[in-house]
Amino acid sequence: MMKKLICAVILFALLMNCIVFLPFAVAEENVLKIAVINQSSAHNLPTEEAFFKSNPNATIEYRLYTEEQFNTMMLTGKMGCDLVILPYNYALNMAKKGYLTAVNQVLGLDGYPEQLLDVSQLLLMEDGVFGLPTSVWQTCWIWDISVGKKAGIAMPENAWTWEDYAACARNFPKDTDGDGKADIYLMYGSCVLACPAFQSVNTDLFKEYVGKYDEFDTFAKKYLDLFREIIVSDALLPMSDDSGAEVVLQGGYNGNPINLIDAGIDHSDGIVSYIEGQEGYRFLTPPLMDSSNVTYKGNMNVCAMPKSAANKELAKAFLQAMISDSALDYAMFMEDEDLVGKNPPKYNYYDSTGSFYPQFQERNNANVYTVSAGRDIQVISFLYSDEAYAQAQDFREKLSVDTIMMGRDFYDAAWNYLQEWYLGNMSDEELTRNMQYLFEVAKGVR
Amino acid sequence: MKSAAPRRSNPLIFPARDALWLLPGAVMFCLCYLLPYGMSFGSSFLGESLASGFVGLENYRVLLGDSIYWLSLKNTLLFLALAIGVTLLLSVALAHVLFSYRFLQPFVVVLLIPVFLPASSMAALWCAMMGSRSPLLQLVSMKAEQWKYLSLLLLFVWKNAGAATSLLLVGLRQIEPSILSAAQIDGASKRVLLCKMELPLLRAMLAFALIYLTMNGVRVFRESYLLYGGYPPQTLYFVQHYINSYFVRLDYGLLSSAAVVFSNLVLVLFYLLWHLLRRGEEEGT
Numbered sequence: 086m087m088k089k090l091i092c093a094v095i096l097f098a099l100l101m102n103c104i105v106f107l108p109f110a111v112a113e114e115n116v117l118k119i120a121v122i123n124q125s126s127a128h129n130l131p132t133e134e135a136f137f138k139s140n141p142n143a144t145i146e147y148r149l150y151t152e153e154q155f156n157t158m159m160l161t162g163k164m165g166c167d168l169v170i171l172p173y174n175y176a177l178n179m180a181k182k183g184y185l186t187a188v189n190q191v192l193g194l195d196g197y198p199e200q201l202l203d204v205s206q207l208l209l210m211e212d213g214v215f216g217l218p219t220s221v222w223q224t225c226w227i228w229d230i231s232v233g234k235k236a237g238i239a240m241p242e243n244a245w246t247w248e249d250y251a252a253c254a255r256n257f258p259k260d261t262d263g264d265g266k267a268d269i270y271l272m273y274g275s276c277v278l279a280c281p282a283f284q285s286v287n288t289d290l291f292k293e294y295v296g297k298y299d300e301f302d303t304f305a306k307k308y309l310d311l312f313r314e315i316i317v318s319d320a321l322l323p324m325s326d327d328s329g330a331e332v333v334l335q336g337g338y339n340g341n342p343i344n345l346i347d348a349g350i351d352h353s354d355g356i357v358s359y360i361e362g363q364e365g366y367r368f369l370t371p372p373l374m375d376s377s378n379v380t381y382k383g384n385m386n387v388c389a390m391p392k393s394a395a396n397k398e399l400a401k402a403f404l405q406a407m408i409s410d411s412a413l414d415y416a417m418f419m420e421d422e423d424l425v426g427k428n429p430p431k432y433n434y435y436d437s438t439g440s441f442y443p444q445f446q447e448r449n450n451a452n453v454y455t456v457s458a459g460r461d462i463q464v465i466s467f468l469y470s471d472e473a474y475a476q477a478q479d480f481r482e483k484l485s486v487d488t489i490m491m492g493r494d495f496y497d498a499a500w501n502y503l504q505e506w507y508l509g510n511m512s513d514e515e516l517t518r519n520m521q522y523l524f525e526v527a528k529g530v531r
Numbered sequence: 532m533k534s535a536a537p538r539r540s541n542p543l544i545f546p547a548r549d550a551l552w553l554l555p556g557a558v559m560f561c562l563c564y565l566l567p568y569g570m571s572f573g574s575s576f577l578g579e580s581l582a583s584g585f586v587g588l589e590n591y592r593v594l595l596g597d598s599i600y601w602l603s604l605k606n607t608l609l610f611l612a613l614a615i616g617v618t619l620l621l622s623v624a625l626a627h628v629l630f631s632y633r634f635l636q637p638f639v640v641v642l643l644i645p646v647f648l649p650a651s652s653m654a655a656l657w658c659a660m661m662g663s664r665s666p667l668l669q670l671v672s673m674k675a676e677q678w679k680y681l682s683l684l685l686l687f688v689w690k691n692a693g694a695a696t697s698l699l700l701v702g703l704r705q706i707e708p709s710i711l712s713a714a715q716i717d718g719a720s721k722r723v724l725l726c727k728m729e730l731p732l733l734r735a736m737l738a739f740a741l742i743y744l745t746m747n748g749v750r751v752f753r754e755s756y757l758l759y760g761g762y763p764p765q766t767l768y769f770v771q772h773y774i775n776s777y778f779v780r781l782d783y784g785l786l787s788s789a790a791v792v793f794s795n796l797v798l799v800l801f802y803l804l805w806h807l808l809r810r811g812e813e814e815g816t
Contacts, residue, residue, distance in 0.1 A: 156778055182781045183580040490779050494760035501663075505675050519676075522602075522765045526772075529780055530597040531579065 115143045117399040119388075120166035122155055122175070126386055127443035127454050128417070129170075129219060130434045130462060135412035136403050137458035143399055149445045149452035152492075159184060164393045167400040170219055173207065173486045176387040180215035186390045187213030191401050198408045202425045203482050204385065216389035217407050218425045221481050223383030226369040227346040235261055236269045236344070243370050244379050250372040251311055257320030257344075270322035272345040305517040316507055345369070370480065380485035416467055429474040435463040491527045498523055568794070574787035590788035600789060603773040606766055607793075611748040614687045618744055619737070621692050626699035627725065639700060642693030654757035657686050676764040683767060686754055691747050695740040702736030703729065738808035745804060749797055 117136075121127050127147035136145070148166060150158070152175075158164050159179075169176065179185050189196055190213055197205035197214050202221060208214050228240050236259045241249055258267035322341055370381055388407060394400050406412050413426035417434045424430070436442070441462060445452040469477075502519045505511040511519075578586040594600055625642070629635050645653065661667065661682040668678055706729065714728055730737070752771035755763055761772060761779075770793045777786040 152779070156781065159781060160778075160783060178781055181580065183582045184781075490776075492761060492779070494762045497760060498762035501675070510674060519765060522768075523762055525599055526762060526768065526776060529776065529782070530593055530599065530785070531782070 114396070115140075115399075117143060117145045117168070117396060117403055118166040119145060119147050119168045119170060119403075120155065120158075120164070121147055121149055121170050122152055122172075124149060124443050124445065126170040126219070127445075128441075130417045130436075130441055131412040131415035131430075132219075132403065132407045133456055134415070134460070134462070135409045136406035138411060139406070140399065140402050141458045143402075143458075145403075145456040147443060147445070147454040147456070149454070162393070164391050165395075166391065167394040167396045168388055168390055168403060170386055170388045173385040173387050174488055174490055176216045176389050177207075177488055178490055179389065179391075180210055184391055184393075185215045186392050186394070187215060188217060188390055188404055189214040191390060191397075192404055192408070200408055200410075200413060200427055202427055202478055204484050207385070207484065207486060208387070216387035217404065219386045219388050219407070221383060221385045221425060221484060223381050223481055223484060224371055225480065226371055228367045228369045229342065229344050229346075229365060230367060231365045232269055232342045232344050235342070238344075240367060241369065244376055245370070245372050246376050247308070247311060247315070247372045247374065251314055251318075254315065254318045254320040257318075258322075267319075268341060270341060270343045271318075271320035272322065272343060302517060302521070305513065305520070309513055309516070313507075368476065368480075380483050381480065383481075383484050383486060385484060385486050415464070424474075424478075427478065429469070429471050430467045433465045433467050435465045437463075489527050489529075495523065495527050571787040571790050574783050575791050577784045577787075579782045579784050586784065590784040591792070594785060594788045594792065599768075600770075600773055602765070603768050603770045604793070604796075607749075607769045607771075610684075610751065610767070610769070611745065614684055614748055614751065615741065615744045617684065618688045618692050618695055619740060621688060622695035622699055622740065623730075623737075625692065625696040626703055627729075629696065629700055630703040636700070639693070639697050642696055644693070645690040646694050648690075650753050650757060653686070653690065654754060657682065657754075657758060661685070676766065679759060679764050680766050683751070683755055683758065686758075687748070687751055690754075691744055695744060698736055698740045698743065699733060702733045705736075706732050734810075735808060738804060738810075742801065742804045742808065745800060 119127070127149070133145060137143070155175075164184075169179070171179070176185070187210075189198075192198070194214075197203070197208060198217065202218060204218055204221065205214070208216055208218070230240065233240055236256070238253070238256050241253055245253075254271050257269065257271040259269040260267050261269055322343055373379060373381075388404070390397075390400050390404065413428070414431045415434055416424055416430040416432070417436075434441075441460065443454045445454045447453075499520065502511065502516055502523070506513070506516040575590055576585055576587060578584060578589070629639060659665075661678075663675065663678075671678075673681070710732075711724060711728060714724055719728070752769050752775075755767055755769060756772070756775070759767060761775060763769075763772065770789065774786055774789050774793075777783075777789065
């Protein structure tokens, strides 16, 4: 009797385990499920509000996954979402592997929507447009004209190269008051270990390389000497912390005037607006590897529709909302910005307390953030001038982004090697060999 | 009169009527191991995109032509050999010391502590102790890559030496004391005692320790990943890094073929170890 009872208990436990794995993929009619792998990707106030205008009874459910969870879902064929909002290289990878539907076909368009920032060269594949941009981020540099004049150095042309940058750096630092101490620098951050901004510039060199060369040797022969000169240049001002661009713009760094400042051009810190409002500052692009190919590195998030989407109608409505006037007329600021319209928005969603920033909560073993119609969001006029917006969008359209699935680990590893090399613990040959290995691993065999 | 044929020994060590008790375990084994293995094996014949379907041996062709896969395989096997060798030698020495000085034996519990520590907290501890800013690194003149290799090796030894020592200590205790006493009376030196008596008698336990260390050696990727991420130094790029990189790229065909090749290699390795264990047991009896 006891044996039978134990057998029954074990079998019941087994059965319960099996039940857990059964798919309960019942499509909920009025719920649009969007998968994201970072919290800020779920911050899409203008599109959401435009979506709710045509679907007032619908609910948007963002589901936050780790990259591993997300890949596992695809591996097991249990995506369970109607749309995805992902970094560009993730979406591109999904498109290449055949997981995505061409959104232009869903929307009944011939090609890329013309009302959006033209980054179509990145989003077109054989089947059509595989996704629409939700946010774009790039780095811009800022030139202080008055400091440049004081130093007697003309502002470099836009679309300058790293060779131009190195040539410019050779003029710094300057002692303008004749006290024997340098008082004008080209840029902050002479100690690479203490300068995150310049670190990212350095890795940009390698990011740029990834798309252009097949072997690290080619890059090494051409750039290592130049790179070493740039990194050890006295033109860079030592810094001890990571001051924001605006702080440096207003007061120099530790009282030292400097010429160049590295800043994000995602509008969040108002840099474009600030320099437009200040006579003494001009926007300058980061240096290029090749002046005949003007592209600037950055990041982009993409909204795409998986082929397995259960609720295709709501997914289509969300995509329609993304390119609608009622979405593009509004801007939103906080971490990820959705200024992806070609023309400047008219209004600004103003959320001073962050009440409408995504707050995920655990529900049924998933991190979920739900949005419904009826939110009362404060609206103000759009902050920036048409000219500033156009200038920024012109720059942003020359976007180049990582196409390889490298991840943060790649840059950490690359930077570790560069540090060892810079500190003299690694020879040029060793650096070349190690970087070659990193790139081979990152690119993969196919 | 015909002589009776020798009875073949029953390969099962339990009565047939109790086989039913193994059913839940067998079912779970099939569900959790055989089925995923079969699925992976099937996936290894599928192309990199959803549309490409069956591609035959293409993934294996690509895999075996990839220098990075061979690098990862070489690194994995080298690290396994080195880590297991060092740990086993240390464990034999420790077990011998503990066996000789019985008052030290309670300290074996201390050696077992790392086994129970979660990998993530161990990695954090190791980063603090052996990271790039470690005072230890300042003391030794070593390149970063070599230091990272040594660091992972020491982590493996620290984590596994305790358990291997305990196993060997149990083995030493099982040796009949009179055998060793007789050898000592006959004038056998300590070295002869160790090499000619204790180690041969410990063969079964050594093989078992070897299996235990190999199991953990194959899984050392977890610690390596926690310490150095997906792009470790070139000498620490293991097969699992390779598999993980294709998981991120959604290339399940190549991922599966890499996993199938490696798992078969591990199966062969374990078969050989199992064979060694059985031989040790037979000779022990």
